[in-house]
Amino acid sequence: MGTDIKIFSERLQDGQWTLLSITEDLSKESHQDLSTLEIIDIGRPYGFFAVLAGVRRERFLKLYGVDIIPISRPRGLPKDLSPFLKTYIEIEDDNCWNASWLLVQELISFNWEKLIKFYGLVEPQYANLFSSNQPFPYEQWPENAHCYSLNSNYLPKSDNVQVSWVESYREFVGSEFLDYFFEKLLALGSPKEVRIIFYFY
Secondary structure: OOOOEEEEEEEEEOOEEEEEOOOOEOOOHHHOOHHHOOOEOOOOOHHHHHHHHOOOHHHHHHHHOOOOOOOOOOOOOOOOOOHHHHHHHHHHOOOOEEEEEEEHHHHHHOOOOOEEEEEEEEOHHHHHHOOOOOOOOHHHOOOOOOEEOOOHHHOOOOOOEEEEEEEEHHHHHOHHHHHHHHHHHHOOOOOOOEEEEEEEO
């Protein structure tokens, strides 16, 4: 069973958090219909889930021995949540889990260039392509070669050799995805005055 996310944005206005959307200002909350509420749709980027809140982190730990350090463990919904969004969550998603929030400033200030070490298994003749603390050798990688996860259930042979390589958090999540996501959020206002509210289901 897959994991999904719902993301909303709020902006600090006159000392109160007001619900926003990527395309329009929903500042007149009392006049909005709950059914028109816009959610920031990003699909299922599990790598981003792991970095965002540690969700699905165990998947990467099991498959590639990757130790993902999240920006923050889930904080729960903020106590000063905008009334409109609070009502929506109570009506529509009372069974959500790992709810949290982050200022946009926290997202963009995270060290996305920090390196993560991955581990995999390859046939012995390809092990020399890997070097400690170097990226995956895509340019030298033969078309018919395979790199297997550490999960023994997926291994076709027993004589594979363990190798390692590194990727930045940005590469792990996807540079294009992050650039697009950050561009949309930064358009909403000062990164210190805009936050995302999110939860999983």
